[in-house]
Amino acid sequence: MPLNRRETIELASAIEERRTALAAEIRREVARARNESYAELAGAVHDTGDEALADLVADLDNAEVKRDLTEVRELEAARARIADGSYGVCVDCGADVPVARMRAQLAARRCIACQGQYEKTYAVGERPTL
Numbered sequence: 001m002p003l004n005r006r007e008t009i010e011l012a013s014a015i016e017e018r019r020t021a022l023a024a025e026i027r028r029e030v031a032r033a034r035n036e037s038y039a040e041l042a043g044a045v046h047d048t049g050d051e052a053l054a055d056l057v058a059d060l061d062n063a064e065v066k067r068d069l070t071e072v073r074e075l076e077a078a079r080a081r082i083a084d085g086s087y088g089v090c091v092d093c094g095a096d097v098p099v100a101r102m103r104a105q106l107a108a109r110r111c112i113a114c115q116g117q118y119e120k121t122y123a124v125g126e127r128p129t130l
């Protein structure tokens, strides 16, 4: 079953919430790394847009911040899919992704079956062991 309007609105607002929280988290981390106060930095950077955040962390080598920024970008992409109507539809097989999965993984692009296949093929999340 495709996402209905109510579910889409619910997920869109969850995406916004998560994105705002991540943007705040990124600023907090950057402020700490630069020894600036959060207020100072928040004042300087009002724009929580993708590029503004990317600029903010460009010179920062911090794994946690980079992970947060990746998630922000995934959420941006999810928001674009909501706008073009492809949100909640598996990019690989075209099946409707159950709302429970979308709630758990707001930026999910695939149904569980295709995601499993994708991860097997590309070994997503595997870190090289040193």
Ligand SMILES: [Zn+2]
Binding pocket: 090, 091, 092, 093, 094, 095, 110, 111, 112, 113, 114, 115
């Ligand atoms: Zn699929």
